Amino acid sequence: MRGPLLVVPFAVSLALAAPVFAAPVFATPLFAAPGEQPVPVLNGDFVEPAMKGDGPTTVGIDNWTGANQRYSATASGRSDGSNAVGLQKDGNTLQQRLRGVRAGARVTVSYEDSPAVSKECLPAEVADGQPYTVEASGGAVQAVTTAGDPGRVKGTPGSGRWAQRTYSFTASENEPLLTFTSKVANSKTHITCSPMVARIRAVEVPPAVDQTVDRTSLGTSEAFKGNDKEKWLHNALAACNGENACEFRPDARTSFRYYGQSRVIGEAFVNCTRNTLEHSRVLSFAERSHDSIAQTYTDAGQSLEEVARLPTSGDRTEDEKRVKSRPMATQFALAYEKAWKRPWQWFSSDQRTVVERIQPGEVSWVELQPTRERVEGWFVSKKDDYRVHAVVDGPSRAVPDRLLQRTGPMSVAEKQRCSAARPMTMTPVGAEAPAWSADKGVTGPAAPTAAGVRRIG
Structure with missing residues (x-):
């Protein structure tokens, strides 16, 4: 209480x-x-589940939706310990909902991309970079092409050409869905020769609270x-x-x-x-x-x-x-x-x-x-x-x-009520006559005096 x-x-x-x-x-x-604060991107370095070997391996990645090729940090040419994911071929996606983000938040996603490091790539497939898109609930579809990797030789793994990227959007729903989609359309391209992403992070400016x-x-x-x-x-x-x-x-x-x-x-x-x-x-x-x-x-x-x-x-x-x-x-x-x-x-x-x-x-x-x-x-x-x-x-x-x-x-209305007359009724007999008696000194009900009236009590 x-x-x-x-x-x-x-x-x-x-x-x-x-x-x-x-x-x-x-x-x-x-x-x-605060004005800008971090958004938890779960398993943004693609380290779970633990890898066996350097890859590429096609495996479900914890907290992400999509069947993608995963490479170790060593195999993908990274020195920060974060693994990398190849998006595979045209139409394949990598998705995650951004936890705790509310509709109306202004979100900025930062990540790195690179052309494929797969030894199966032909030189022409990576020389000018590889295409993919990034989008999220409420945001525009952003077409991206990775950096090029000229001079590659089939049968030799690449070392990665990593570049920093950002994508900003205003969330149209709670926990907006972030999606990366491969746009490698050549049917002859090997499945492992696809654009790669790594080290995914996000920040947001939350919407004002409507009180x-x-x-x-x-x-x-x-x-x-x-x-x-x-x-x-x-x-x-x-x-x-x-x-x-x-x-x-x-x-x-x-x-x-x-x-x-x-x-x-x-x-x-x-x-x-x-x-x-x-x-x-x-x-x-x-x-x-x-x-x-x-x-x-x-x-x-x-x-x-x-x-x-x-x-x-x-x-x-x-x-x-x-x-x-x-x-x-x-x-x-x-x-x-x-x-x-x-x-x-x-x-x-x-x-x-x-x-x-x-x-x-x-x-x-x-x-x-x-x-x-x-x-x-x-x-x-x-x-x-x-x-x-x-x-x-x-x-x-x-x-x-x-x-x-x-x-x-x-x-x-209250003044009218206060000025209204109190409840009254008429006096049909003796309205102007003096009071006929005074009940002085009577300690109990007066006894009836009329002839033939029986006293009670």
Whole structure:
């Protein structure tokens, strides 16, 4: 249970309240994103799995999609220890999704290329360089030709003519797909005589975080397996159905805390009297969490998977059960606490006694401005590289809520209500006659005096 910040000037107006809201720190990301930062290119030196010999070998390369020829650093003429990959012939690709990159990011990929070092190459096939393309989700297809390697002799391996290259694009989707494609079209060219790439790296300038997105519309969650985008979330969520099946990896760059929009809690008290009124009342208020996975299923008109039912239903009893029984809830909470050094809370509630002093002709009410926190990241399967993107928005422990105790002038409608006559009825008999009796000194009900009336009691 967290204590709210109680702002209690008795004549609060927007102008008077301005200093309270002046500090903008809670409307900014928890960690300000730098201008340019590295993007993890997995196995960018092509060292996994470990090579036996110098190659070329056709083997699946860890974290990459595509059947390509791999050469050791020695065989490819490199001194930095990074292996190289030949792209094979026309249409063959080498692909990887860039993990953690968000749609709208400006990404620059750097790498090196060389004509083939294969001893199977004819001199004419490498003399003027070899063609390929590089592209990524949201970027143009960039045609490239490697440096030439004149003077080669068939049967003698080349030593590599390595050149630095860059490719820039703006991502049109989350985790954009980077693709290298061979354009060696001569059917007579040996499969090993193809352009080569090595030492792939990337940096990005992340997009600005849109903090205006409402917590009830957190966006569509999506799932991937390796470099393939899943059509639906089902399989990826099922992979997380176990205490340690997945880990949640929060992205501090896009996570932030903020004050939510103010709302009135309790009633508005209108003082229609000529005197100052003073009284106390008890205020109760509560906050719940929201998540993008549940919203994605709702938007699609589908029933939410049991494993993905995080404690975000808004039903306190149900959410308390989910905290204890849902592995993904535990995975998220553990990752959050590890990253921010405080526990996550899925829901909160509190109660406060407020004393009000209301001047004649004024109205008194109390507003709540809750502090909340939005965490974005990925549930990642430890076994088979399933990844589910998720955004969770919940009450924050980082800073207190704001309770604003306010008074102000009555509205036109309230003034009309205060000037209205009180409920009345007519006196059909004796409206102008003096009062007929005084109940003076009577300690109990007066006995009936009319003849024939039976006394009760």
